[in-house]
Amino acid sequence: MCLAVPMKVIEIDGNRAKVEMGGTMRVVGLDIIDPLPKVGDYVIVHAGFVINIIDEAEAQTILHDFAVLFGDDDEVHF
Helix, strand or coil: CCCCEEEEEEEEECCEEEEEECCEEEEEECCCCCCCCCCCCEEEEECCEEEEEECHHHHHHHHHHHHHHCCCCCCCCC
16 A cells, blocks of 8 residues: 655755654655745655645644544644
């Protein structure tokens, strides 16, 4: 099963971005998105690449839904 996850852009270096969600950091590719996100944007990450830019409210809604789906009682915050 593949899952796309909302994450916040922390840093951009060329065609790579450091993103974060709930304290987990990843370096992901920006090769398949146009326009490029900016630092502070919320994005959808799938298979190591940013595939979409979303607003913060949408990211929080998705993360809340994941928490409910997986039975996590703790809220997930950026």
